[in-house]
Amino acid sequence: MYERVLSIPDPAERGDLATFVGRVVRLDESAVVRLCQRGPGRLTVWAATGFDALVVRTVGGTIIPDDTSAAGDQLLAALESAVGRDIDPGFSMDSAWRGTLPPAEGFVHVDDVPARVLVDLAQRGAALAQEHGSSHGPPASLLDQEVLQVEGANQKAGIPMRVVFALTAMGFIPHAGSDRLTADIELERIAAAELVRVRATPSWLRVDARFGSVYRRRGGGIPLSVKR
Numbered sequence: 001m002y003e004r005v006l007s008i009p010d011p012a013e014r015g016d017l018a019t020f021v022g023r024v025v026r027l028d029e030s031a032v033v034r035l036c037q038r039g040p041g042r043l044t045v046w047a048a049t050g051f052d053a054l055v056v057r058t059v060g061g062t063i064i065p066d067d068t069s070a071a072g073d074q075l076l077a078a079l080e081s082a083v084g085r086d087i088d089p090g091f092s093m094d095s096a097w098r099g100t101l102p103p104a105e106g107f108v109h110v111d112d113v114p115a116r117v118l119v120d121l122a123q124r125g126a127a128l129a130q131e132h133g134s135s136h137g138p139p140a141s142l143l144d145q146e147v148l149q150v151e152g153a154n155q156k157a158g159i160p161m162r163v164v165f166a167l168t169a170m171g172f173i174p175h176a177g178s179d180r181l182t183a184d185i186e187l188e189r190i191a192a193a194e195l196v197r198v199r200a201t202p203s204w205l206r207v208d209a210r211f212g213s214v215y216r217r218r219g220g221g222i223p224l225s226v227k228r
Helices: 009-028 072-081 115-132 140-144 162-171
Strands: 006-009 034-036 042-048 055-062 062-064 068-073 108-114 146-152 155-160 195-200 204-209 210-216
Touching: 009 042, 009 072, 009 155, 034 062, 034 072, 034 195, 062 210, 108 115, 108 146, 108 155, 115 140, 115 146, 115 162, 140 162, 146 162, 155 162, 155 195, 155 204, 162 204, 162 210
Parallel strands: none
Antiparallel strands: 006 062, 034 042, 034 068, 042 055, 055 210, 108 195, 146 155, 195 204, 204 210
């Protein structure tokens, strides 16, 4: 049998991963994190969110076995207490992971969007969620609304509010100032030249920011409120 070992040599990378997992757990305290080896010394770390979208970050490291899942809270505790490169990720949670991962290849670059546009949409969406939401969170009609449409490479891609919320709640867009989540900051603290890349396959939408990516299966649409 394999021994479950997560190895991240660089302390800065361990800190980055702890930040990622901490934000995942903040969104869902029972979250499961999936760690997959992707080439020599590169590790992709996946998690589902309460927004029905997957988030992922790549760090330098290895995992044995090369595709395994762990409880987010246990992994976070292990990362925060780590004193060396090797970390015990905790009990296997492979049976708790739901769904398949997106394909590693086949995504077409559709367009690049100024990061400020997405943060502005998140802030406006948060205001609407406070006004019309309930104890169960934002209404599904708001989360499912496609708030941005991009076009390029002979195809169009609609971005739903779910993806926008996941992107900003995870702090994937860099900004100047204190370490707060992206959606909470003033737009001027985000560099005007900072871009978010939109890619797609026929069945998946992928939004890449500097500190991580959000994936969501492509489905039906609702009239768009912003066009580009």
